[in-house]
Amino acid sequence: MFEDNSPKTSLSELGEFGLIDHLTRFVEIYQPSTLKGIGDDAAVINHKDEATVVTTDMLVEGVHFDLAYMPLKHLGYKAVMVNLSDVYAMNAEATQITVSIAASNRFPVEALEELYAGITLAAKTYKIDVIGGDTTSSTSGLVISITALGKVNPEKITSRDGAKPNDLLVVTGDLGAAYMGLQVLEREKQVFKVNPNAQPDLEPYSYLVERQLKPEARKDIPGLLAALEVQPTSMIDISDGLSSEVIHLCKSSKVGANIFEEKIPLDPAVISVCEEFNIDSTTIALNGGEDYELLFTVDQKDFDKIKANPNLTVVGHITEEREGMHLVTRGNQKIPIKAQGWNSFDDANEED
Ligand code: ADP
Numbered sequence: 001m002f003e004d005n006s007p008k009t010s011l012s013e014l015g016e017f018g019l020i021d022h023l024t025r026f027v028e029i030y031q032p033s034t035l036k037g038i039g040d041d042a043a044v045i046n047h048k049d050e051a052t053v054v055t056t057d058m059l060v061e062g063v064h065f066d067l068a069y070m071p072l073k074h075l076g077y078k079a080v081m082v083n084l085s086d087v088y089a090m091n092a093e094a095t096q097i098t099v100s101i102a103a104s105n106r107f108p109v110e111a112l113e114e115l116y117a118g119i120t121l122a123a124k125t126y127k128i129d130v131i132g133g134d135t136t137s138s139t140s141g142l143v144i145s146i147t148a149l150g151k152v153n154p155e156k157i158t159s160r161d162g163a164k165p166n167d168l169l170v171v172t173g174d175l176g177a178a179y180m181g182l183q184v185l186e187r188e189k190q191v192f193k194v195n196p197n198a199q200p201d202l203e204p205y206s207y208l209v210e211r212q213l214k215p216e217a218r219k220d221i222p223g224l225l226a227a228l229e230v231q232p233t234s235m236i237d238i239s240d241g242l243s244s245e246v247i248h249l250c251k252s253s254k255v256g257a258n259i260f261e262e263k264i265p266l267d268p269a270v271i272s273v274c275e276e277f278n279i280d281s282t283t284i285a286l287n288g289g290e291d292y293e294l295l296f297t298v299d300q301k302d303f304d305k306i307k308a309n310p311n312l313t314v315v316g317h318i319t320e321e322r323e324g325m326h327l328v329t330r331g332n333q334k335i336p337i338k339a340q341g342w343n344s345f346d347d348a349n350e351e352d
């Protein structure tokens, strides 16, 4: 996965317009609300009586991704997921994206084609339309910025500021796998540096690596909540780890929270790889990033509607603001929850 011997066409051979045409030749329209897509001065969408949500995320080479172990197709797919996850976190349905790319001439056309293959695969899988973008050069490195649009019945919009004391805190899926996938890939990269002929055996870590390289946004959750007749009181997507998102949610809502360590959903693969790396799995779930699951709050009266659903785990509850934010450990200790970006992750074990 670290080597590339495929044919190369320089970007200058196609020119800007040729490149745009080439990259977008497989773009299809799935959404009736897309009135005009690529090819005019602007795209046109019509969400009729529904509200439109808009969100943007930018990924910068060397800051958000490392092409040594991130295949470009996966990068394209992931760049779309990062944005769709924000749309779903508003309880909305994602409908369109725009894609802006800056690439240096170090990238041949084939590389950008790979990137675009991931973007169009994501669009097809999630039935969203690529309706425009921008393509330009950069002096070094690759930058990809995606804007996603979505629609939602205004009454169903779920923001970060609606959590109330006694609401339940709910997490979708499981946590920590994407971060541990990154740890595994970084370890393999070091091995490869020492011995370029080493073939990484990632098979035992396939779930973790998949969660890191090919995350899926929770498109199903707004529909699931609607089917369960549950209107969350607040919602946020888990891009930086549970701690950081709980803090965002509590600060916006002016509330506190208790999270119970024993309730945090972990895949068995996370537990075993944490043992192998000698790291505490709770720390990983709290501070590891990029799971793209959703964190939301519901009124206690909705507990019966969600309790049996395998996609949803109640991990705690909301308290008064003055009570603060705490992790209640298995040993029944209360530890304050602190923000820990996953770059400063090395400090995260101090509280153990
Ligand atoms: P303009 O000069 O009006 O900004 P461009 O030449 O940049 O137009 O783009 C032409 C068309 O191609 C526009 O519809 C634009 O949205 C679209 N486009 C440009 N780059 C991309 C891209 N990377 N992905 C999708 N659409 C793109």
Ligand code: MG
Pocket: 133, 134, 135
């Ligand atoms: Mg342009």
